[in-house]
Amino acid sequence: xxxxxxxxxxxxxxxxxxxKVLTNTNIKINSGEFVGIIGDSGSGKTTLLNxxxxxxxxxxxxxxxxxxxxxxxxxxxxxxxxxxxxxxxxQSFYLLSRLTxxxxxxxxxxxxxxxxxxxxxxxLQILEKLNILGKSYMYPSQLSGGQIxxxxxARALVNNPSVIFADEPTGNLDSKNSFAVMKLLKKIHxxxxxxxxVTHDLxxxxxxxxxxxxxxxxxxxxx
Amino acid sequence: xxxxANCILFPVxxxxxxxxxxxxxxxFSTILTTSxxxxxxxxxxVIVAVLNSLGEFVTSKLxxxxxxxxxxxxxxxxxxxxxxxxxxxxxxxxxxxxAALPEIENITPVTADPIMVLxxxxxxxxxxxxxxxxxxxxxxxxxxTDYGFFFSEEDNIKNRNVVFIGASLADKxxxxxxxxxxxxxxxxxxxxxxxxxxxKGDLFGLDQDNFLVVPLTSISSLFNRNYGxxxxxxxxxxxxxxxxxxxxxxxxxxxxxxQNEIEFDITSSNSITxxxxxxTRVSTVGATVxxxxxxxxGGIGVMNVMLLSVGERTHEFGIKKSMGAPxxxxxxxxxxxxxxxxxxxxxxxxxxxxxxxxxxxLALPFHITVSYLVLLLCFLFIILIGVIFGVTPxxxxxxxxxxxxxxxKV
Numbered sequence: 226x227x228x229x230x231x232x233x234x235x236x237x238x239x240x241x242x243x244x245k246v247l248t249n250t251n252i253k254i255n256s257g258e259f260v261g262i263i264g265d266s267g268s269g270k271t272t273l274l275n276x277x278x279x280x281x282x283x284x285x286x287x288x289x290x291x292x293x294x295x296x297x298x299x300x301x302x303x304x305x306x307x308x309x310x311x312x313x314x315x316q317s318f319y320l321l322s323r324l325t326x327x328x329x330x331x332x333x334x335x336x337x338x339x340x341x342x343x344x345x346x347x348x349l350q351i352l353e354k355l356n357i358l359g360k361s362y363m364y365p366s367q368l369s370g371g372q373i374x375x376x377x378x379a380r381a382l383v384n385n386p387s388v389i390f391a392d393e394p395t396g397n398l399d400s401k402n403s404f405a406v407m408k409l410l411k412k413i414h415x416x417x418x419x420x421x422x423v424t425h426d427l428x429x430x431x432x433x434x435x436x437x438x439x440x441x442x443x444x445x446x447x448x
Numbered sequence: 449x450x451x452x453a454n455c456i457l458f459p460v461x462x463x464x465x466x467x468x469x470x471x472x473x474x475x476f477s478t479i480l481t482t483s484x485x486x487x488x489x490x491x492x493x494v495i496v497a498v499l500n501s502l503g504e505f506v507t508s509k510l511x512x513x514x515x516x517x518x519x520x521x522x523x524x525x526x527x528x529x530x531x532x533x534x535x536x537x538x539x540x541x542x543x544x545x546x547a548a549l550p551e552i553e554n555i556t557p558v559t560a561d562p563i564m565v566l567x568x569x570x571x572x573x574x575x576x577x578x579x580x581x582x583x584x585x586x587x588x589x590x591x592x593t594d595y596g597f598f599f600s601e602e603d604n605i606k607n608r609n610v611v612f613i614g615a616s617l618a619d620k621x622x623x624x625x626x627x628x629x630x631x632x633x634x635x636x637x638x639x640x641x642x643x644x645x646x647x648k649g650d651l652f653g654l655d656q657d658n659f660l661v662v663p664l665t666s667i668s669s670l671f672n673r674n675y676g677x678x679x680x681x682x683x684x685x686x687x688x689x690x691x692x693x694x695x696x697x698x699x700x701x702x703x704x705x706x707q708n709e710i711e712f713d714i715t716s717s718n719s720i721t722x723x724x725x726x727x728t729r730v731s732t733v734g735a736t737v738x739x740x741x742x743x744x745x746g747g748i749g750v751m752n753v754m755l756l757s758v759g760e761r762t763h764e765f766g767i768k769k770s771m772g773a774p775x776x777x778x779x780x781x782x783x784x785x786x787x788x789x790x791x792x793x794x795x796x797x798x799x800x801x802x803x804x805x806x807x808x809x810l811a812l813p814f815h816i817t818v819s820y821l822v823l824l825l826c827f828l829f830i831i832l833i834g835v836i837f838g839v840t841p842x843x844x845x846x847x848x849x850x851x852x853x854x855x856x857k858v
Contacts, residue, residue, distance in 0.1 A: 280770055281851040301774055307850075308772020319767045319854065323469055333771040335462065338454035380771075 226292065227388070227419060228254040228277060233286035235272055235442075246272045247442045250286070254435070256387070259414040260421045261433035269442040271392055274423045278311055278390040279303045308336045312381030316393035318373045320365040320380075327352065327361040330380045337384065351379045355409070371402030378409060388419045395426060407432050459777045463784025470757075470785070471792065481753045482793025484746025485833070488739050489797030489826050490804070495735040497805055497818045503728040505814035507721055520545075520681040520699065521560070523711040535711075536560040536678045539664075545681065548702060555683040556584035557664060559675050567613075567660060568633040569621040576617050578634070578660045580667030580675055581682075586612075588682040591661075595625035596643030604663040611639040615647035616657035634660070637670055650813065743829070746793065747837040754786050754841035765845050766853025779846040786838025787831050794830040798823060 233250035236243050246269045254260055254277075264270045275281040276288065279295060288295045290306065298306075312333075320329045330352060331344040339347070352358045355375045365373055374394060381389050391410060395403035403426075411432055414420045422433070430436055438446040471478055479486075522535035542557045559580040567576050579585070586598040591612075599610045611632065613623070621632065623641060631638040639662060648656040668675050703712050758765070765778060802818065809816045 275851040278770070280854070281849070304769070304772045304774045306772075307770065311772075313770050315854075319763075319770075321764060321767065332768070335458055336768075336771060336773045336777060338452065338458050 226253055226289070227256040228252065229287075229289040230276070230283070231287045231289075233276065233283045233288060235269075235276060235281070236284045245442055247276070247283075250442075250444055252277070252437060252444065254419065254421065256419055257414075257417060258419055259411070259432060259434045260419070261430055261436045262421065262423045262439060263425065263427065263430065263436060264439035265425060268439045270423045270425075270439045273437075273439060274390055274392050274421065277421060278313060278388075279307055280313075304336070308333055309384055310387045312384065312386040312389045314374070314377050314381050314389065314391040314394045316396040318365070318377045318397070320373060320376060322365055325362050325364055326357070326368070326376050329365065329376060330383050332380065333384050347383055348379075351383050352376075355379050355382075369402075370398050371405060374398060374402065374406050375409070378406070378413075382413065382418075386418070388421060389413060391420065391422045393424055394422060395424070395429065403429075455776060456780060459780035460784045462777075463781040464788060466781065467785045467788035467792075478789060478792060479796065481749055482746065482789055482796065484749050485743055485790055485793035485830065486746075486797035486800065488743035488746055489794045489830065490801045491739045491742065492736060492826055493798060493801035493818060493822060494804055494808075495739070496732060496822050497801075497816050498808065499728050499732050499735070500819060501814055501816040503724065506724055518683055518699075518714060518716045520683070521713045521715075522680075523713055534561070534678075537681055539679060542679065542681055545683075545699075545702070549698060551698075553684045554584045554588055555681060556582045556588055557679040557681055558585065559664070559667060560678045560680045563667075563671075565634050565660065567617065567621065569623055569630075572621050574617060574620045574658075576614075576658050576660055578662065578667070580662055580664040582664055585661060585682065588684060590648075592646045594644050594646040596628045596641070598643055598661075599663055604665050607665040607669070608663060609637065609639045609666050610642045610663065612643045612645065612661040613641055614645050614657035614659040616655050617659065618644045620658070634662075635670055639666075740829075743833060747790070747833040750786060750789050750793075750834065751837035751840060753789070754782065754838060755844065757785075758782065758841045758845045761845070762848060762853045762856040765848050766850050766856060769848060769850035770854055775846045779842045782842035782845050783835055783838040786841065787834030790830045790834035790837075791827065794827055798826065 230250050230252040233247060233252075234245065235247040235250075236245050238244075250273065252273075262270045262273060272281065276283055279290070282288075282296070295303065321332070324332070327345065327348045331348040334344040334347060349358065349361060352361055355378065357372055357375050357379070360368055360372060360376070365376065368376065374397075378389075378394075381391075389410070394406050394410065398406060407429055410420050410422065414434075422429070436446075436448040437444050438448075520537065522537055524533065524535045528535065537557070537560070539557055542555060546552055546555050559578075563578040563580075564575060565578045567574050582604050583599060583601045585591075586593070591598075593612075594615065596612075598612050599608070602608075603610050611634070613621075613632075618624070623630075623632070623644075625644060628641060628643070631640050633639075639660075645657065645659075650656065662670070664675060664679075699712075699714050765773075768778060805816050805818060
């Protein structure tokens, strides 16, 4: 089992008011699956993705990654897992505007202290695979939405992670680019990566090998 | 655990890159932010350079005044001064000192009171100061002969009316080297000019070359007054293992034993230089403390800007943390940015200081030099300030929760 959450709960407290975002969540994901987490806006699916991606922690319950209870890990261990084993693709791309495409793509490699020449080489390889090599030295502001999302996917892939987390990856794209991005994610999945996608778009369900439906902080269905 | 230098090098490089980008985008605001530091560094460099150079200048001037020797003067109390009494040493005492203290290499009496006299050559008259002394004075007073020669022991013994004149007095009297051997009038008595001194230049605006030196024996007849008991003493010690301090101590003991009724001041170049060094040191420390406070305040300004910058870039740190940027990486990155901003201000301050020193150098009578050590210490101090005031913003950025930070408004 690659990922397992047992009786996971997540609460947020704001001005002494506590709100339950996830309740009694149980998830099991095996290596190599293409998982879709679908639900309406505010259902808690992004919070679930953040927890799965170790960007946030559970209020109660257990999260096991590769059989290790993540609550026992230090922050530096969590950073290392995020850096070497996870890749993230966000709805709003989240590229750094002051960096060029290649610099953005190579950013995760800095945090595992790879030399500049190695970083550039790996970055260019991944950009070539995604057919955006020609944009390497452009700034994100010079690219279209579809190209930017490709760069974001390249950044997620550059460290050759085990798991790719994508939060509404097609949310800001037109249908043509959405299709291209999903096709790309499918290809990534087929190359052996575990891909976990959060979406509210039911048209995308056909891509997934496993689907969790989330409503009001609860997983109501697993297909 | 094995130390990995990349853990420091990578975030430092990243911090430098970010800072350079930030400087390009916000040059003017960065200059304003670091103005406190720039002013501080500017002040330190200028003040220290001027004080140090002034110190060196004064020391060299003191050396040129022949402060290698020791001067002994009789003290006169305020009560005695009111009664018209001015204590002085006698010619006899000079000989006694010489006999009692074998370490003395050269000793000469000089007239104790300042004597102003009107010197006349042809139709030119110049007011000047007169010193009556013996042949040993030339070396003890640090004078050297430009033309002619200084008077001899024989001139003194035979009470000859000969005079050695300063360079500027010679200029004022229009007395050239070819005129050596001619006479000038002092109080209507004729004195043969036998030598002209080499110029010593000005000291704090005072002309050091407007003087006359005549044999001590001739001065009494010049003024119809016995100067044999109106003397100070200039002397040099031999290099036979005595230190100036030990000789000074011996003099004090000698005078206590033999001259109970009169007190003496014994000054040496040591004591004068020490006093001046002390003044310079205290001034430098005082100025450095004031400037240190200014730099400290400048550092607070930098911290404020760094906190604002971290606040504005919360989203960026969220992205970096989501990609696994460790706490230490972001912490060092921000510290580096803080240090770079401080160093930027320091560089502006240092360059401005160099420019101002260049112009001050043109205006002052002495050469001002900037010590590399001072520059190095300034930059080390500024790096320390950058680190100290970067800690809070760096910690704030490094400890951000990635899921919250990434959602922060871009």
